[in-house]
Amino acid sequence: MHLIIANKLYSSWSMRPWLVLRALDFEFTETVIPLRREDTKARISEYSPSGKVPVLLDGDIVVWDSLAIISHLADRFPEKPIWPKDPAARARAKSISAEMHSGFQALRQACPMNLGKRYAPRDLGEGVAADVARIEMIFRDTRAKFGDSGPFLFGAFSAADAMYAPVLSRFETYAIPVKPEARAYMDSVFAHPAFARWRREALSEEWTIPDFELGYEVAADLRAGVA
Numbered sequence: 001m002h003l004i005i006a007n008k009l010y011s012s013w014s015m016r017p018w019l020v021l022r023a024l025d026f027e028f029t030e031t032v033i034p035l036r037r038e039d040t041k042a043r044i045s046e047y048s049p050s051g052k053v054p055v056l057l058d059g060d061i062v063v064w065d066s067l068a069i070i071s072h073l074a075d076r077f078p079e080k081p082i083w084p085k086d087p088a089a090r091a092r093a094k095s096i097s098a099e100m101h102s103g104f105q106a107l108r109q110a111c112p113m114n115l116g117k118r119y120a121p122r123d124l125g126e127g128v129a130a131d132v133a134r135i136e137m138i139f140r141d142t143r144a145k146f147g148d149s150g151p152f153l154f155g156a157f158s159a160a161d162a163m164y165a166p167v168l169s170r171f172e173t174y175a176i177p178v179k180p181e182a183r184a185y186m187d188s189v190f191a192h193p194a195f196a197r198w199r200r201e202a203l204s205e206e207w208t209i210p211d212f213e214l215g216y217e218v219a220a221d222l223r224a225g226v227a
Contacts, residue, residue, distance in 0.1 A: 001028040002057040003069075004047045006035050008202035010212045012113040012166030014054045015198060017069040019162035023194040024080050026073070034207045067101045070159045084154040089146045093153070093160040096138050100163045107131040111170045112212050115202045118220035121175040128176075135167060136182050143185065151188035165189050169199075175219070 003021060005014030021028050033043045033053060041051065048055040048064050055064040056072065063072045074082040083090045106127025142153045142160075149155030153164070168186045171178055178186070189195055203223055 003028055003030045004053050004055045005030060005032055006053045007205060007207055008198055009115050009205050010113055010209060013066045015166050016066040016162045017054050017056065018198065019165055019194050020070055020073060020082060020159050022197065023157050023192065024082065036209050067097060081156060082159045084158055089154050092142060092146065093158055096142065097160050097163040104131040107170065111174045113166050113169055114173055114212055115169055115199055116221065116223040117173055117218055119174050120217040120219045122216060132176055136179055139182050139185055157192060161189060165195060
């Protein structure tokens, strides 16, 4: 399988299926196509009917969109624990993943993913606060009902954790305060070898996209000194 993605520093949608593939030990190759360059559109169009990434090439099968890729993997490899096995847990996992896929627009717009920066705390507005409260509720309720067997939303790492991982990075990047139980869950995701590898490779990228570098006060530049 061949996964085509955008900059690891900025591309939250690319991160999601990549984490599933890496965390669950799939064999795959990857191609990173940096955004906002003269050849970006042409290069992506070589692979993706939608003109967007991520896109997965699985033999003659072409799948685009993060959640569609994850669903394809679950159908193609039912032995892999991509979704929880318990029907109730699986239904919850798919529901909260779909909610992430289509929702939380205020948070997305105010806080684009940027793994290379830590911004100083600031008032991000009522819409962001409402999104954060809803996400914390999802974490709390899901962990309480399904998370007894491990540190992730459904105990073991699953596609639901991959879907929410970029949001957790936003909480850290923008110094968004969260409750202790949410912070513990964040730490578990950040410590996962797949997430750690993505972050390490993101910080080593040579590309910077000015549009994604907001004019907020910077508390730390994690790329400083990275070759």
